[in-house]
Amino acid sequence: MAGGRAGLAHLRGSRLLTATTHLESTELKTALAREAAALGFDCIGVTDANVLGKAGQHFREFLDAGGHGDMDWLAANPERRMDPRVLWPGVRSIVMLGVNYGPDDNPLALLAKRTRGAISAYAQGDDYHDIIKKRLKTLARWLHATSGAEVKVFVDTAAVMEKPLAQAAGLGWQGKHTNLVSREFGSWLFLGAIFTAADLPRDTADIDHCGTCNACQEICPTAAFPAPYKLDARRCISYLTIENKGQIPREFRKAIGNRIYGCDDCLAVCPWNKFAQVGRETKLSARAELREPSLAELARLDDASFRALFAKSPVKRIGRDRFIRNVLIAIGNSGDAGLAEEARRLLGDTSPLVRGAAVWALGQLLTAEAFKNVAAQAVDRETDATVRAEWKMSDPHPEERAGARLEG
Ligand code: B12
Ligand code: SF4
Ligand code: SF4
8 A cells, every 4th residue: 555545445345354374464454444444544554663774863863963852751762762673572564544633724824813822733622642542542452353463552652753654654754844744634644653563564655745845944933944854843832832841942932923832834834735634533623712712811721720721632731830831922922012911910920930931921012111110019029030030131121120129
């Protein structure tokens, strides 16, 4: 099956078999594709466990350059990621699966609505980890019951290089934005993997179709690509707003605009999206309240209302404080002085992460005089050194500060 493309439709109607001769394994694969389609997977392909040679080297270079930032889990046991046979010596075939989550609108349009928060398309519905893992387990159970072979499932969180494996399985190619692009679904595919001891026929790897296009490299607001096909995660808004636990480095705050969870720019600009279709899983599609939420309303979330709003959503993973930090950066970028009141109220928040981001937002929205007046009341009460540092650095006109209080 050439990628997931030719796959499912052509292979419908095959019989289930339990033995492992060549012909039978072909039919097993046919039946597997049919089961996958019935479970809601949009593409499927099979590859060998030994295909990661070059991708493994690239991964090592990425780690050596520190491109993973604080994602220590990504750097842990690199040999497992670089070679699936280290992760599981019993693996003989890797089944790669994709689920289309094509949005029904253009994610770039929301970036102009500065008083609204932009949550990336993948996170506006239910958490794909939960949905895909459940489907993978069902499919893997079926494969085990049908073939007798051992199986293991992985989506995102395990030490598996899903993108190069998906390319090797023919699902698409790793584009210059480093994500897997499909000729059928554009940039909008979630990936998952089933490792199995069954010997299934391999698909042909897809080849690069980026050509001379450079759109994703040019649009990136934080210049996160040191070169085509290479990402410095430390500069990527997805990393900065989701993975990064501390204050967002000052150099990126303005470029973040109103992106409060992840970023879709390099995905959305890809010309291959013209073939994309809207995802068919309603649980993954955007919830009305997360399409363009008001920054003012989000800024008022406490722990309980945050958990309620983001129940089953991937956003809940970062917790209320990190989320409000992001909302405050967007408020600072809103250009709407009316939102300064939200930031001012959050100067009294229990979280230093929130207070520090509130200081920055006020520095963006208030006049130098107004900022000085707020600072005069707030700085003395501030006990956290990182927040005091924010006061010092966010002052729009440091030379006009009201004396030594801001120096500490
Ligand atoms: C860590 C991680 C991140 C990190 C780092 C991203 C990255 N590009 O590595 C951060 C937090 C930034 C992130 C962001 C996003 N992520 Co993410 N992430 C992962 C995760 C867990 C591991 C990826 C990884 O191994 N990174 C390490 C680097 C080294 O791997 P790499 O990108 O494959 O690197 C290759 C290239 O750099 C290339 N290369 C390097 N040098 C050279 C030189 C040449 C000449 C060539 C040709 C190639 C080349 O080879 C390397 C090896 O293949 C995967 C799930 C998984 N287990 O695979 C999801 C995953 C990649 N993420 C996913 C998604 C959806 C996103 C976001 C779109 C979410 C969002 N909207 O905010 C963004 C996209 C940002 C971007 N442009 O990549 C999906 C992507 C699906 C797809 N179609 O590809 C995945 C597969 C999760 C899933 N199960 O669906 N993510
Ligand atoms: S997700 Fe956004 S910040 Fe990250 S590389 Fe793509 S365009 Fe740049
Ligand atoms: S935007 Fe262009 S360069 Fe980037 S992944 Fe898509 S086709 Fe490739």
